[in-house]
Amino acid sequence: MSAEADVVRRPSGPDSEPTPRKRVRLNEQLRTTGQVGVMIAPTTLWLFFLLVLPLIMMTLLSFRSGSFTAEDSAFTLSNYQRFLQDASFQRLMLRSLWVALLVALYSVVLAYPLAYYLAFRAKRRQNLLLTLLIIPAWTSFLLRVLAWRIILGSDGMLNSLLLLLGLTQETLPILLYSPTAVIVTLVYIWIPFAALPIYVNLQRIDLGLLEGAADLGATPIQAFMRITLPLSMPGIIAALLFVFIPTVGEYVTPALVGGPSGQLIGNIIWDQFARALNWPMGSVLSLMMLVLVLLPLLLTSRLVRLSGLLEG
């Protein structure tokens, strides 16, 4: 505000004397700058100190040999070398990407008909049915994973139910502690999340296009393949990313239902910080994961603008 007063009072040469009209505009601009400053300052501070700064510190730490003592602080590339040489890190990274891709594809395939039904067939009950889908999405993540651990466990609900119904004579050991258990649980968790961006996208489709296609003799399947599906592509991509990104970093679900063969890169990162106390190595792995997660985002950003994605 004082800057504004300053400008107004500043003595100017006869040539540079602004016309009153210009001065008003300048004043307005400066006032708006002040308003913007006040309005975005708290969020900017928060994002800088608790998002940007921590990520910078993590990057710096990835170039050190140890976390705490002074002699550890020398610059080194050894953590990156280890990442490139250690096949087990790379295998886990690839497995995480693969599992995340599968989970994203399954979730979207299963969610698409839900979104389609909501957008085109639910009519007046749309809001009610949408809320019905959102409730499980917002029910505690941990509790829903826990539910699947209990359901799939060898002395758990599914087995005891199958035994009770006489459908099986012995306990099925394969259900829990496998990559399949991780995929099933995560797909279960993400279905409603995947349905939302697709639903929003489908709603924006002009129904006139579909009527036009029908008038011109297109079968419903043709109309779907040539109009609805292509037009809902941004929603599909947004949904894929919505599921893919958090799944790459998942470590809670693998820890609870994955067993040794179902571990993902998140579990190894967790180990580096909680057990092995190798924070620099953990930082390298976190950074690599972040890069691999953001890569598909950058690649698809031409198809779906970031702002559009976030609206879903």
Add this chain to the structure above:
Amino acid sequence: MQEKQRLLTPGAIYFWATVLFLYLPILLLVLFSLNDSVLLAFPLKGLTLHWYQELLEAGEMLQAAQNSLVVGVISSLIATAIGTMAAIAVTRLNFPGRDVFLSIAAVPMITPSIVLGVALLILFRQTINLPLSLGLITLSHVVISIPTTMLIVMARLAGFSKNLEEAAMDLGANYWVTLWRVILPLSLPALIAAFLTAFTASFDEYAMTTLITGTDVTLPVYLYSLLRFPRRLPVALSMGSVIIVASAILIVVAEWLRRVDFRGGAKEETA
């Protein structure tokens, strides 16, 4: 005739089957919190409120729940306040760097929680060596709620015209008075929805929180640690059932608030 036929289309059958699939595991948790057995297996042994009685005496768990409530309320209040301010700036004022600001504000949404947790742990313990506390968890939860609160309020602001603000200004109100008397009251339903959404996210956050947890634990961190003690699981389920019912109510309220006055333009706001 047609209305009746429509009820049993493949689409409807699929929808309801999936809804059943989504709710069944959650309902099983509630069911077993009422089952008179420490084993979580069929057949059911009978109805009991025993586990809920034990819950009332589970001091540590109640303390953790209280911690989560406090962290959730404070972090969501902060996130709603500062996210609303940022949302107003982004939608109503044009400024250089707006796109950069928006992109950075979206980062918490597109970063896996474990990366955020690890980076915050490094900042707190290695860079400035602070003792981990509920206070730091609260400050960190604000960051993960900034994108959601901003988006909910931005959607609301896009839903009503700038004319109202301009009219207020023309009538002599300065910017801050207009903000307080016109913009904020009009955005109120979105503010409450943003708060409830942020609170639910904070109350449930585990993956990031557990990395920066010291001696005082939040409820998800405590529940996770209980998994090592199978005999305590039914009590954990009773706590879980309380959370499930409470969060379902909160979500219904938040959803309803997000749609208030939007009936015509609800399409943009529903997600």
